[in-house]
Amino acid sequence: MSSKTVLIVDDEASIREMIAIALEMADYRVLEADNAQTGHAMALDQKPDLILLDWMMPGTSGIELARRLKREEATAEMPIILLTAKGEEDNKVQGLEAGADDYITKPFSPRELVARLKAVLRRATPPGIEEAVEVEGLRLDPSSHRVTSHGGALEIGPTEYRLLQFFMTHQERAYTRSQLLDQVWGGNVYVEERTVDVHIRRLRKALGETHQHLVQTVRGTGYRFSTRE
Amino acid sequence: MSSKTVLIVDDEASIREMIAIALEMADYRVLEADNAQTGHAMALDQKPDLILLDWMMPGTSGIELARRLKREEATAEMPIILLTAKGEEDNKVQGLEAGADDYITKPFSPRELVARLKAVLRRATPPGIEEAVEVEGLRLDPSSHRVTSHGGALEIGPTEYRLLQFFMTHQERAYTRSQLLDQVWGGNVYVEERTVDVHIRRLRKALGETHQHLVQTVRGTGYRFSTRE
DNA sequence: GCGCCCCTGTCATATCGCTGTCATATTTTC
DNA sequence: GAAAATATGACAGCGATATGACAGGGGCGC
Numbered sequence: 001m002s003s004k005t006v007l008i009v010d011d012e013a014s015i016r017e018m019i020a021i022a023l024e025m026a027d028y029r030v031l032e033a034d035n036a037q038t039g040h041a042m043a044l045d046q047k048p049d050l051i052l053l054d055w056m057m058p059g060t061s062g063i064e065l066a067r068r069l070k071r072e073e074a075t076a077e078m079p080i081i082l083l084t085a086k087g088e089e090d091n092k093v094q095g096l097e098a099g100a101d102d103y104i105t106k107p108f109s110p111r112e113l114v115a116r117l118k119a120v121l122r123r124a125t126p127p128g129i130e131e132a133v134e135v136e137g138l139r140l141d142p143s144s145h146r147v148t149s150h151g152g153a154l155e156i157g158p159t160e161y162r163l164l165q166f167f168m169t170h171q172e173r174a175y176t177r178s179q180l181l182d183q184v185w186g187g188n189v190y191v192e193e194r195t196v197d198v199h200i201r202r203l204r205k206a207l208g209e210t211h212q213h214l215v216q217t218v219r220g221t222g223y224r225f226s227t228r229e
Numbered sequence: 230m231s232s233k234t235v236l237i238v239d240d241e242a243s244i245r246e247m248i249a250i251a252l253e254m255a256d257y258r259v260l261e262a263d264n265a266q267t268g269h270a271m272a273l274d275q276k277p278d279l280i281l282l283d284w285m286m287p288g289t290s291g292i293e294l295a296r297r298l299k300r301e302e303a304t305a306e307m308p309i310i311l312l313t314a315k316g317e318e319d320n321k322v323q324g325l326e327a328g329a330d331d332y333i334t335k336p337f338s339p340r341e342l343v344a345r346l347k348a349v350l351r352r353a354t355p356p357g358i359e360e361a362v363e364v365e366g367l368r369l370d371p372s373s374h375r376v377t378s379h380g381g382a383l384e385i386g387p388t389e390y391r392l393l394q395f396f397m398t399h400q401e402r403a404y405t406r407s408q409l410l411d412q413v414w415g416g417n418v419y420v421e422e423r424t425v426d427v428h429i430r431r432l433r434k435a436l437g438e439t440h441q442h443l444v445q446t447v448r449g450t451g452y453r454f455s456t457r458e
Numbered sequence: 459g460c461g462c463c464c465c466t467g468t469c470a471t472a473t474c475g476c477t478g479t480c481a482t483a484t485t486t487t488c
Numbered sequence: 489g490a491a492a493a494t495a496t497g498a499c500a501g502c503g504a505t506a507t508g509a510c511a512g513g514g515g516c517g518c
Contacts, residue, residue, distance in 0.1 A: 460518085461517095462516090462517090462518100466513085468509105471506100472505105473506070474505075475503095478499105479500095481496105481497095484496085486492085486493075487491085488490090
């Protein structure tokens with residue numbers, strides 16, 4: 001899964017650092033800005049998936065930046081979480097009016113931060129509505145995360161599932177091991193090409209006699225998913 | 230009967246207060262929001278049984294919020310009653326088009342409000358809430374708040390009950406821990422994802438040998454409730 | 459108002475399945 | 489028949505899930 005990018009805008013380096021560490025541990029990519037101007041520029045340039053914004057900063061305040069971001073089309077869709085000192089309930093209202101998506105009062109635990117952040121991201125990223133695919137009685141349904149053969153459930157591992165999903169949505173085309181690694185395993189993993197063979201075998205086994213023929217070897221090149229011989 | 234929760238979204242504190250008192254006397258649980266953003270967030274988090282929405286508010290208007298709520302799956306089922314100043318007949322049409330379930334013109338008497346509200350709730354309640362669900366002899370009956378296996382009552386905790394209810398009304402679909410936290414625990418609670426595992430285990434234990442197989446692990450993803458396999 | 463008990467969330471630990479790799483067998487090609 | 493490519497089976501490490509235990513909190517009954 002591609003990790004999300006989070007932009008932190010806060011004038012205090014120590015706080016940025018603390019947050020950055022927490023987020024990196026949770027596998028987010030982190031950008032930092034120590035004032036509203038820089039933050040604004042980075043938001044435009046880097047298009048982060050979410051912005052953490054300190055309420056109180058010298059110069060342009062966080063809330064002002066929030067308003068500005070929400071006003072501009074390029075950044076209007078970015079979710080914003082405001083960070084603020086405790087107790088200031090009024091701020092909450094103002095903050096949410098300015099278009100912030102959530103609001104965390106300092107002090108907060110890294111865990112809380114990450115949890116809220118996840119929630120906001122989840123809300124902002126509507127789950128892709130994936131359609132089930134079916135071929136010759138072999139059906140892969142992303143919503144139930146299940147593969148069935150004429151109604152009967154098949155035993156299939158995670159990697160084989162992804163592999164099959166890729167194949168079923170990209171039929172009649174030969175892929176090299178390298179391409180499959182990219183598409184199914186994801187970009188920067190280093191894995192032996194031969195490993196693909198092994199998973200192909202596991203996939204065939206899982207498909208059983210009935211559907212094995214769909215996964216075809218293209219000698220000298222790689223593999224292909226096809227209904228034809 | 231468990232009392233219903235009503236969310237009031239209105240920018241005028243005095244009106245909210247008036248309504249809140251009327252509703253509390255009628256034994257409803259009341260939530261308040263003074264703008265559309267907050268209202269939206271609370272609707273997601275608290276899952277009220279009904280929303281009272283002011284037509285005219287600074288910023289995002291009530292009707293806009295109504296549309297948004299109806300558009301999103303999580304809130305689409307929530308009944309909405311629009312509050313509006315007298316005379317504006319046009320609004321009525323727009324409001325009902327936006328998906329509002331009823332429409333009350335100010336000024337109104339508390340009695341009228343409660344009466345309409347009851348009517349709307351009565352109409353809206355049937356789906357899911359009151360219906361018992363049964364699968365392979367496992368029966369969950371919301372009206373008696375009870376789970377039985379072939380007639381025999383099962384010992385089950387509150388969280389496991391909600392979890393099971395969610396599962397039984399959303400079968401054959403894989404959910405991540407994150408989604409389950411959202412759906413069963415509710416929005417902004419922050420709880421470890423692993424906690425879901427624990428409650429799954431408790432649920433399985435409660436279901437016993439007979440029905441355990443219905444709650445399935447989807448490795449690398451989360452869990453699923455299914456009668457197959 | 460007080461105390462007890464159940465429920466909850468978390469942690470440490472145990473378990474299990476998945477993964478990537480290798481050695482070896484089999485098939486294909488020329 | 490030899491070389492190259494692919495298939496297969498076995499295996500150890502690792503990560504994800506299951507489990508058991510525990511302390512705090514809250515509700516309920518008294």
